[in-house]
Amino acid sequence: MLKIYGSVMSRASRNIWAAEECAAPYELVSLDFRKGEHKQPAYLAINPAGKMPSIVDGDVVMAESLAINAFIAQKYGKGKLWPADEKGQAKCLQWTLWAAAELEPVAYGRLREVLFKKEDERDHKLLAELAERGKPIVGVLDAVLQDTPFICGSQFTLADLNVACVMEYMVRSNFDISPWPKTAAWYKACAGRLGNMKVQEMRAQAMKVAA
Ligand SMILES: N[C@@H](CCC(=O)N[C@@H](CS)C(=O)NCC(=O)O)C(=O)O
Known part of the structure; x- marks a missing residue:
């Protein structure tokens, strides 16, 4: 299952939009900016840069919102968000x-x-x-x-x-x-x-x- 880490106020919103477009099952793991949750060890283990968003999907762990969207489109949106040609x-x-x-x-x-x-x-x-x-x-x-x-x-x-x-x-x-x-x-x-x-x-x- 696709897990999106980040606040909906952050660039994680881009990934939520992509997942919604593809009707991909996903879980949003909300991180609170004000509490600095993106700088805590649990999250740094996923993204050592301490920036939102990141995703985990099976063995795939990745950052960079727009690249994540390319991954989501290719995995869940073939022929739609990710063109067939x-x-x-x-x-x-x-x-x-x-x-x-x-x-x-x-x-x-x-x-x-x-x-x-x-x-x-x-x-x-x-x-x-x-x-x-x-x-x-x-x-x-x-x-x-x-x-x-x-x-x-x-x-x-x-x-x-x-x-x-x-x-x-x-x-x-x-x-x-x-x-x-x-x-x-x-x-x-x-x-x-x-x-x-x-x-x-x-x-x-x-x-x-x-x-
Ligand atoms: N190029 C990155 C930028 C990531 C980024 O800067 N995210 C912001 C939130 S939208 C962040 O985590 N800022 C907190 C920080 O830099 O400490 C992406 O597109 O994912």
């Missing part, structure tokens, strides 16, 4: 690394400013610089979405899920994606999927408990 699979890997290497540095840089700081403490110069850096990056995705609703064509795949997880940071940090209408429509379609709605419900519940 080689071309689609190649695109899924390409866009997974694109999300991590190109989009996430900008997106997380912005989210960190907005999420962890009050309005008057934010580095607005940095936010503006990151917004400028983000524009051509979003443009790369938008070019692909001109002719198809999803990255690999008509079907929602791992490529969309992994890019949308990171695009969420752009949206949550108030980066306006409306100048790219195809990307905005794509993001709306991804965010509205049942798997992501489930994640949002779980987050809302966790916030209620924490309040």
Whole structure:
């Protein structure tokens, strides 16, 4: 059975979304940031870096949220989240690394400013610089979405899920994606999927408990 370690407020949410998409049986082993549970020996034995998320599935122990999603898609989502054809699979890997290497540095840089700081403490110069850096990056995705609703064509795949997880940071940090209408429509379609709605419900519940 797939065990996902992490808080639903963390990047573990990406893996919950993937597991939900694949209808994979999974257990969420919640780790509390505030209690530092991700730095305790029990968790460090799974991920010595002390970062969330990690998974354990049989003999497989792994970290890195977007790579975990590739594993989940391949094991539980063949022909759906993980396309049946080689071309689609190649695109899924390409866009997974694109999300991590190109989009996430900008997106997380912005989210960190907005999420962890009050309005008057934010580095607005940095936010503006990151917004400028983000524009051509979003443009790369938008070019692909001109002719198809999803990255690999008509079907929602791992490529969309992994890019949308990171695009969420752009949206949550108030980066306006409306100048790219195809990307905005794509993001709306991804965010509205049942798997992501489930994640949002779980987050809302966790916030209620924490309040
Ligand atoms: N690239 C990693 C990033 C993991 C990461 O930084 N996770 C955050 C939570 S979203 C974390 O565990 N932060 C606590 C820390 O770094 O001590 C991934 O995608 O899984």
